[in-house]
Amino acid sequence: MPPMSKNVYIETFGCQMNLADTETVLARLKDEDYQQIETSENADLILYNTCSVRDGAEAKIRGRMGDLKKVKKQRPDLRIGIMGCMAQREQEALLKQYPHLDLVVGTDQFVHMPALLKQLDEGERLAATEFGDFEERNWSSLRTEGINAWVPVMRGCNYNCTYCIVPKTRGKEKSRPLNLIIDDIKELVDRGFAQVTLLGQTIDAYGKTLGDGNNLASLLRAVHEIDGLKRIRYITSHPKDITDELLHTIGELPRVCKHLHVPAQCGSSRILRLMGRRYTRDEYLHFADRARTIIPNVELLTDMIVGFPRETDEDFQESVSLMNEVRFDGAFVFIYSPRPGTGAYNLADDVSMEVKKARCNELLAIQLGHQQEMYASMHGQTHEILVEGPSKSNDQKLCGRTIGNRNIIFPRFDENGNSRDHLISNLASITIDSSTNLSLFGDLV
Numbered sequence: 001m002p003p004m005s006k007n008v009y010i011e012t013f014g015c016q017m018n019l020a021d022t023e024t025v026l027a028r029l030k031d032e033d034y035q036q037i038e039t040s041e042n043a044d045l046i047l048y049n050t051c052s053v054r055d056g057a058e059a060k061i062r063g064r065m066g067d068l069k070k071v072k073k074q075r076p077d078l079r080i081g082i083m084g085c086m087a088q089r090e091q092e093a094l095l096k097q098y099p100h101l102d103l104v105v106g107t108d109q110f111v112h113m114p115a116l117l118k119q120l121d122e123g124e125r126l127a128a129t130e131f132g133d134f135e136e137r138n139w140s141s142l143r144t145e146g147i148n149a150w151v152p153v154m155r156g157c158n159y160n161c162t163y164c165i166v167p168k169t170r171g172k173e174k175s176r177p178l179n180l181i182i183d184d185i186k187e188l189v190d191r192g193f194a195q196v197t198l199l200g201q202t203i204d205a206y207g208k209t210l211g212d213g214n215n216l217a218s219l220l221r222a223v224h225e226i227d228g229l230k231r232i233r234y235i236t237s238h239p240k241d242i243t244d245e246l247l248h249t250i251g252e253l254p255r256v257c258k259h260l261h262v263p264a265q266c267g268s269s270r271i272l273r274l275m276g277r278r279y280t281r282d283e284y285l286h287f288a289d290r291a292r293t294i295i296p297n298v299e300l301l302t303d304m305i306v307g308f309p310r311e312t313d314e315d316f317q318e319s320v321s322l323m324n325e326v327r328f329d330g331a332f333v334f335i336y337s338p339r340p341g342t343g344a345y346n347l348a349d350d351v352s353m354e355v356k357k358a359r360c361n362e363l364l365a366i367q368l369g370h371q372q373e374m375y376a377s378m379h380g381q382t383h384e385i386l387v388e389g390p391s392k393s394n395d396q397k398l399c400g401r402t403i404g405n406r407n408i409i410f411p412r413f414d415e416n417g418n419s420r421d422h423l424i425s426n427l428a429s430i431t432i433d434s435s436t437n438l439s440l441f442g443d444l445v
């Protein structure tokens with residue numbers, strides 16, 4: 001008898017790496033006749049792909065699990081699983097905490113989801129969180145429709161930033177062999193994807209664990225050779241690993257995006273040392289200069305943490321001045337959240353929430369100001385964008401991104417009312433005519 005099809009509902013939290021892992025799990029489950037559904041009501045299996053980076057991320061999962069208690073009572077056959085970073089961090093403790101949870105799957109084990117579900121059918125609830133044996137082969141993924149496909153090129157992280165849980169939840173850095181990545185991307189281009197985003201926690205360290213001489217520069221060159229690919233993105237970088245060779249390569253290859261997400265985290269050398277970031281304020285500023293000299297149109301994006309233990313007003317003012325000196329093209333600002341098991345967890349979390357919030361708002365306001373000025377200075381310029389699809393806020397508009405990472409919005413219909421949807425997934429030249437704090441607007445040249 002053919003197996004009956006089952007419904008899986010999966011919710012993904014956290015970073016793009018989790019989105020990519022979710023796509024792999026869905027492909028593996030599809031082979032077992034599971035189909036993805038958009039709400040949890042009719043699910044046979046509910047999966048949460050979780051994030052541990054800040055307590056807020058974990059609080060959401062705890063909330064979801066609380067809600068499911070009643071549901072499981074009414075439908076004992078429902079299977080509930082937690083995968084991702086929280087699964088890796090808490091392991092079987094989660095089974096104890098949530099009696100209605102069936103399955104905990106770690107960040108190196110999720111590719112075995114079908115086998116784990118079968119094991120579950122045969123008996124006990126279980127946690128599969130063994131570390132370090134992630135099998136490097138091309139697990140085909142069910143990519144979300146669109147122009148962009150996520151491509152993990154390395155897993156884990158060998159840094160030990162003292163605030164960060166990622167090395168604990170993702171393990172040691174491990175790069176995927178270059179030929180596997182290239183095969184993967186060729187298939188994605190055949191399937192119609194116009195852009196790939198190469199993923200790694202410290203992508204500029206790509207290749208270190210391979211020992212075959214490959215690095216991010218050689219990977220970008222190899223990906224750039226693939227016919228039909230229009231844009232190549234890559235996130236996230238650590239300032240310490242960005243060589244001049246890499247910057248020159250990014251500058252020279254026309255389809256490689258001129259965009260570096262390279263978190264500074266803080267502007268105070270004293271705090272950077274406590275954070276274990278392995279660079280000083282001056283070294284970061286020097287990096288930013290180097291990047292902008294070698295790649296004149298590069299866009300620099302940062303993450304900033306405010307309220308790290310012992311951050312004084314003076315330290316914070318150095319973050320303010322760093323942002324004013326670099327004038328980032330984009331910034332994410334985070335309030336420090338102590339994570340059990342990290343180095344900084346032993347330091348007293350001694351900046352009050354009130355001060356943390358005020359500092360966070362101040363950095364956000366600075367960034368907004370810079371962005372406003374930058375956008376205003378772009379009026380009249382023409383940029384080539386890769387058109388992504390209808391704008392999220394207005395379906396009468398289309399949007400797309402520059403070779404940096406700026407989003408430009410333009411009319412979906414021409415003067416005669418003809419649709420421009422044929423431009424989706426293609427390059428188009430747009431002249432910018434106006435802007436708000438958050439968006440650029442223009443029209444086809």
Ligand code: SAH
Nearest residue numbers: 053163164201236263303304334335336337
């Ligand atoms: N691998 C990336 C980022 C990992 S986490 C990198 O190294 O750049 C994404 C961001 O979350 C970090 O850049 C940092 O700014 C923030 N972050 C990490 N741990 C945090 C914590 N405990 N509290 C607040 N923000 C944190």
Ligand code: SF4
Nearest residue numbers: 157159161164166201
């Ligand atoms: Fe976390 Fe630092 Fe590794 Fe980034 S480089 S994932 S912040 S430990």
Ligand code: F3S
Nearest residue numbers: 014015051052053085
């Ligand atoms: Fe979160 Fe894990 Fe990504 S902690 S940010 S999902 S690597």
